[in-house]
Amino acid sequence: xxxxxxxxxxxxxxxxxxxxxxxxxxxxxxxxxxxxxxxxxxxxxxxxxxxxxxxxxxxxxxxxxxxxxxxxxxxxxxxxxxxxxxxxxxxxxxxxxxxxxxxxxxxxxxxxxxxxxxxxxxxxxxxxxxxxxxxxxxxxxxxxxxxxxxxxxxxxxxxxxxxxxxxxxxxxxxxxxxxxxxxxxxxxxxxxxxxxxxxxxxxxxxxxxxxxxxxxxxxxxxxxxxxxxxxxxxxxxxxxxxxxxxxxxxxxxxxxxxxxxxxxxxxxxxxxxxxxxxxxxxxxxxxxxxxxxxxxxxxxxxxxxxxxxxxxxxxxxxxxxxxxxxxxxxxxxxxxxxxxxxxxxxxxxxxxxxxxxxxxxxxxxxxxxxxxxxxxxxxxxxxxxxxxxxxxxxxxxxxxxxxxxxxxxxxxxxxxxxxx
Numbered sequence: 001x002x003x004x005x006x007x008x009x010x011x012x013x014x015x016x017x018x019x020x021x022x023x024x025x026x027x028x029x030x031x032x033x034x035x036x037x038x039x040x041x042x043x044x045x046x047x048x049x050x051x052x053x054x055x056x057x058x059x060x061x062x063x064x065x066x067x068x069x070x071x072x073x074x075x076x077x078x079x080x081x082x083x084x085x086x087x088x089x090x091x092x093x094x095x096x097x098x099x100x101x102x103x104x105x106x107x108x109x110x111x112x113x114x115x116x117x118x119x120x121x122x123x124x125x126x127x128x129x130x131x132x133x134x135x136x137x138x139x140x141x142x143x144x145x146x147x148x149x150x151x152x153x154x155x156x157x158x159x160x161x162x163x164x165x166x167x168x169x170x171x172x173x174x175x176x177x178x179x180x181x182x183x184x185x186x187x188x189x190x191x192x193x194x195x196x197x198x199x200x201x202x203x204x205x206x207x208x209x210x211x212x213x214x215x216x217x218x219x220x221x222x223x224x225x226x227x228x229x230x231x232x233x234x235x236x237x238x239x240x241x242x243x244x245x246x247x248x249x250x251x252x253x254x255x256x257x258x259x260x261x262x263x264x265x266x267x268x269x270x271x272x273x274x275x276x277x278x279x280x281x282x283x284x285x286x287x288x289x290x291x292x293x294x295x296x297x298x299x300x301x302x303x304x305x306x307x308x309x310x311x312x313x314x315x316x317x318x319x320x321x322x323x324x325x326x327x328x329x330x331x332x333x334x335x336x337x338x339x340x341x342x343x344x345x346x347x348x349x350x351x352x353x354x355x356x357x358x359x360x361x362x363x364x365x366x367x368x369x370x371x372x373x374x375x376x377x378x379x380x381x382x383x384x385x386x387x388x389x390x391x392x393x394x395x396x397x398x399x400x401x402x403x404x405x406x407x408x409x410x411x412x413x414x415x416x417x418x419x420x
Contacts, residue, residue: 003083003110006417007031015402016335017046027402027415037315037410038349044317044385045331047396049287049405051413053311060306061285062091067305068263073097073116073252075283079397080419082110084286095141097281101126106419108133108140116252117144118209118281120171120180122151124158131162143204143250145171147182152194152201159200168195169205169250170235172228174212181208188231192240203240205250205277206232210258221258225265228253236272252279260298284393287311291391292340312396314343314388316370321382327372329386332365335399341391343370349385357386 007028011018019041022030035041037048065072071094076085085096085107095114098104101123107115121127121144133140146152146168159166170188173181182188188206195203208228210221232251235241241249249272254262259282266278284293288308299307316331336343342365345357359375370388374380390396397403398420405414 003086006083009417011402016400017042017044017404018402019043027417031413031415034411034413037404037406037412038352038385039410040412042315042404044315045329045335047312047314047335047400047403048412049403049416050309050311050313051405051407053288053309054286054405057285057288057308057311058087058091060308061282062093064259064263064305065280066092068267070254070263070266070278070280072280072282073114074286075099075118075255075281076107077103078283078394079286079416080106081397081403081416082106082112082419083414083416085110085112088286094277094279097283101129104130104142113137113139114141115143116279116281117142118207118252120145120147120151122154122158124154127155127158127166131159131164131166134166135163141167143167143169145169145180145207146191146195146201147171147173147180149191149194152191152198156198156200162200165200165202167202167204167246169207169252170195170203170231172206172208172231174208174210174224175214177214178212179209181212185227185231185234189235189238192235196240196242202246203235204246204248205241205252206235207250207252207279209255210253210261211255216258218261221261222265225253225261226268229265229269232276233270233272236274241272241274246274248275248277249273250277250279252277252281254280254282256282256284256293257296258298260302287393287396289391289393289396290344290346290389293391293393310389312390312393313346314390314396315349316386316388318372318380318382318384318386319369321380324376325374327360327374327380329370329372330368331370331388332368334367336365336370336388337390337392337395337399338365339392339395343388343390345372345386346389347387348380349387350381350383354387355379360386362388 171181316329320328359378364371
């Protein structure tokens, strides 16, 4: 499927917040009208992305990765938006990281040629589907995790008859009690040996996720990343990347909270028998946020390298003001992320006037309401639009199928389609 096909889709009841009088228009036709988010008939609640901030974030991480000699495969589970996948690749990304087979199918259907699955994959139906795509498209590159001998056996059984071996990396766990991954280097070697004993899998490197390091701090994260690099060096010294193996050795890590540590340690990777693909996988940067990632972004530690800008804003409307210290808007859990913090009131819009949301706090969310506490003197009336900043992009994108992208003056210039 091409991205142009998305522009042919018709606007209707499936898409929250879009103008009711746009029903029946194609997305391309609605885009061409360049409606204003505030005066063009959009209904609340409506989630919007900032065109300028989106472009800023894409360019900043492209520059950061290039400066530090990192290949970049941003995690697509954050947005599940092929239009954004394409823009990330246009901004220098090596490919796209994903987490489950459905996401791989979406990316492949929109022409993504390099996919890193940051997860174990033992489902036989999914493995057969991927093997079929590898066999019919020589340009398709696919890599996924392995972390057990049993998993290797299941993969091998499912892949019998495949023409191309499936590339795998051994996942090193971030520590005891962490998420997936092999706990010890000796067990890593056993998994690598199991891969070598198959004809269906090919060991191409090692990987992991430093965000799962217990009690993560700079020292602990750096220590674990050095374990990961040492594992790759040990595998290489032992000849586990054989002459029949890959042209490059993959070493991959990097969420959105510690990519500066990844850059530090990956700069120390010693010379190995093959070139090293230093693959960073941060994904939340595209939209950034006004909560969790605003607090944990590495750019807080390295301000000289730039700053990401929160690109999301959820526009809700005040529908009830029952007392001087309380108000309710019409956006709730169905519309806003809340797993890593409640939305933050940013601005109040009344007519053509915007002012800071001073003295207003979200204290809870119902399914379709935000509960607001208002301080004495807070200027908020029924009918006002309240712009909320969100925390955690991954659980913001998944609530919206078609998201307007608006310029600073409110002109909507694009609509981003998601596939969750």
